[in-house]
Amino acid sequence: MSRPAHRRPEYHKINKDLFVLTYGALVAQLCKDYEKDEDVNKYLDKMGYGIGTRLVEDFLARSCVRRCHSYSEITDIIAQVAFKMYLGITPSVTCNNPSRTEFSLILDKNPLVEFVEELPAGRSSLCYCNLLCGIIRGALEMVHLAADVTFLQDTLKGDRVTEIGITFLKKLDEKKYRRKK
Amino acid sequence: MADAALFEFLHMEMVAELWAHHSDPGPGGTPLLTLLRQIFSREHRTSLYAVLGQKMSLSVLEGMGFRVGQALGERLPQETLAFREELDVLKFLCKDLWVAVFHKQMDSLRTNHQGTYVLQDNSFPLLIRMASGPQYLEEAPKFLAFTCGLLRGTLSTLGIKSLVTASVASLPTCKFQVVIQKT
Numbered sequence: 162m163s164r165p166a167h168r169r170p171e172y173h174k175i176n177k178d179l180f181v182l183t184y185g186a187l188v189a190q191l192c193k194d195y196e197k198d199e200d201v202n203k204y205l206d207k208m209g210y211g212i213g214t215r216l217v218e219d220f221l222a223r224s225c226v227r228r229c230h231s232y233s234e235i236t237d238i239i240a241q242v243a244f245k246m247y248l249g250i251t252p253s254v255t256c257n258n259p260s261r262t263e264f265s266l267i268l269d270k271n272p273l274v275e276f277v278e279e280l281p282a283g284r285s286s287l288c289y290c291n292l293l294c295g296i297i298r299g300a301l302e303m304v305h306l307a308a309d310v311t312f313l314q315d316t317l318k319g320d321r322v323t324e325i326g327i328t329f330l331k332k333l334d335e336k337k338y339r340r341k342k
Numbered sequence: 343m344a345d346a347a348l349f350e351f352l353h354m355e356m357v358a359e360l361w362a363h364h365s366d367p368g369p370g371g372t373p374l375l376t377l378l379r380q381i382f383s384r385e386h387r388t389s390l391y392a393v394l395g396q397k398m399s400l401s402v403l404e405g406m407g408f409r410v411g412q413a414l415g416e417r418l419p420q421e422t423l424a425f426r427e428e429l430d431v432l433k434f435l436c437k438d439l440w441v442a443v444f445h446k447q448m449d450s451l452r453t454n455h456q457g458t459y460v461l462q463d464n465s466f467p468l469l470i471r472m473a474s475g476p477q478y479l480e481e482a483p484k485f486l487a488f489t490c491g492l493l494r495g496t497l498s499t500l501g502i503k504s505l506v507t508a509s510v511a512s513l514p515t516c517k518f519q520v521v522i523q524k525t
Contacts, residue, residue, distance in 0.1 A: 176442055
């Protein structure tokens with residue numbers, strides 16, 4: 162071979178596909194295991210939560226994020242640093258309320274659904290990407306921030322974009338927390 | 343690559359979650375389990391469930407790996423698929439596929455030239471996060487099932503039917519045994 166194996170572009174693609182394909186296999190397996198969409202969604206969220214609690218350490222180790230002073234800074238970092246690092250995309254951020262505790266991440270392109278054309282028959286309430294909500298929620302909780310994270314729009318359900326809503330639950334107390342995501 | 347971390351964490355969580363679900367069927371379960379429940383007393387049932395449950399979990403993980411391996415195989419560029427010999431296919435798995443998926447080559451490939459191959463990885467990435475040595479040997483098979491399926495699935499797309507099993511003597515070194523099934 163004239164070029165080192167790891168630099169060949171097709172292997173980069175295989176690596177990106179591996180996570181997306183594995184995720185698809187996981188959702189398919191959960192759909193086999195659980196009849197109700199709510200149960201699949203719940204398990205995806207639970208697994209995401211477990212991943213998020215560990216991923217946040219990996220994230221903090223690799224990125225040089227500075228101390229945050231507001232929920233809006235934290236949300237910007239999730240969108241511009243974390244999503245970029247792990248999924249290669251940068252969602253846009255909007256703020257949904259005047260007290261600046263509710264935000265949305267808008268994804269024009271969602272890599273997780275790259276190979277999914279539509280939801281399986283009889284699974285119209287399935288939140289295919291619910292793992293992402295759990296990941297964000299778990300990661301935030303490890304840095305002492307409680308938040309509700311849900312899908313507000315879903316391209317697999319006919320919406321134009323994918324929208325993830327993050328609602329921070331506790332009032333941020335600067336004196337209490339020394340380190341934030 | 344950060345994607346690798348995401349896959350590793352997903353894999354870890356899948357092992358934990360699917361293991362928990364399939365090892366302990368609870369009041370539901372397949373017809374086989376219902377029948378067993380009727381035949382065996384409680385104390386016999388527990389150990390039987392444990393064994394069956396483990397087998398089910400491993401086959402669930404292996405099955406998922408198989409589907410992903412097939413899909414990955416379909417995405418390989420055409421020119422890499424012009425293999426002349428079976429050994430070339432195995433070399434491809436050890437070098438190219440392993441690098442693409444785990445960012446390192448397999449450390450050794452041995453064969454008896456009669457359809458059995460042993461692929462050894464001295465620091466398998468999905469075992470690295472567990473402590474080295476003999477402490478977690480019992481847990482190790484759970485972390486290898488998906489990858490066995492992955493190998494079997496990729497081979498399947500390349501036109502080769504096989505049986506893939508894995509063994510661990512001491513973490514993080516593991517061996518994958520590929521036995522080609524002649525039709």
